[in-house]
Amino acid sequence: MRRRTFGIAVAALAASVAMGPSLGWAQEEKKATIGVSIPAADHGWTAGVVYHAERVAKLLMEEHPGLNVIVKTSPDPASQANAVQDLAVQGIDALVILPTDPDPLVNAIQQVKDSGTFVALVDRAPSNNDNSVRDLYVAGNNPALGEVAGKYIAETTPDAEVVVIRGLPIPIDQQRQDGFDKGIEGSNVKVLERQYGNWNRDDAFRVMQDYLTKYPKIDVVWAQDDDMVVGILEAIEQSGRTDIQYVVGGAGSKDMVKRVMDGDKMVPVDVLYPPAMIATAMQLTADGLLDQVPVNGEYILDATLVTKDNAEQFYFPDSPF
Secondary structure, three states: OHHHHHHHHHHHHHHHHHOHHHHOOOOOOOOEEEEEEEEOOOOHHHHHHHHHHHHHHHHHHHHOOOEEEEEEEEOOHHHHHHHHHHHHHOOOOEEEEOOOOHHHHHHHHHHHHHOOOEEEEEOOOOOOOOHHHOOEEEEEOHHHHHHHHHHHHHHHOOOOEEEEEEOOOOHHHHHHHHHHHHHHOOOOOEEEEEEEOOOOHHHHHHHHHHHHHHOOOOOEEEEOOHHHHHHHHHHHHHHOOOOOOEEEOOEOOHHHHHHHHOOOOOOOOEEEOOOOHHHHHHHHHHHHHHHOOOOOEEEEEOOOEEOOOOHHHHOOOOOOO
């Protein structure tokens, strides 16, 4: 309830501010700089993050002539820490950051916040859940992503033997795993093995090949990311195996949503985890800086199960992911 109320309040306040000029409330355009630090596009989901960050940066600057938005991409925590320091030196008023890995970046983020800069943390929180490093937290629902997938498998294939392909060894991976275990709790679903696929289709392909060699019978595959599903499906197709009934991924990539729309038996569902959440954080941050809208707190997006019945509303063919 708290999270939903926050979203409604922001929307209402933003709407009232937007109506201001027509009611004679026009204010002088403020000047402000937002620094945006995000991972480099090393797989499909992060490519979507980069796309939406650059797209919304342009839109925000067109909408607000006094606003400067600087977007920096980084391939690893060390380079991202340097990028955050560079942004701080440029005199930013707010930092929007989606960490490559949050724990190694805590000190860099904390230094920015301690200087009085507004910090919006996106997607990946520190493993100790320390809220002192941010003013705003915008994220997909990682535990729910796993739980929704687990419940679907438990309800659809209650005696399934499942192999799991994890993401990266970072906190949100564990949150998704914990959610998945909760989703299959009380069922006869058996997890044969869990390995990391690093949210990468080539790594997932190799892991799936290993599983296909080890296990003569696999009913279902759960993967944390749609990019990995691409590699998984390729490995299954090359093997000629027909025992795998379906694969459940996550993120809502246009390719997987299209498969769901088309009734592909190997991809009957998907779970949303939109990369456009970076755009939500940027918009809220701009509202807070320029329009004095209170945006502190948490904004958690739903982990919707995409089915053939609702897939069309989540299909965006022009998106890079």
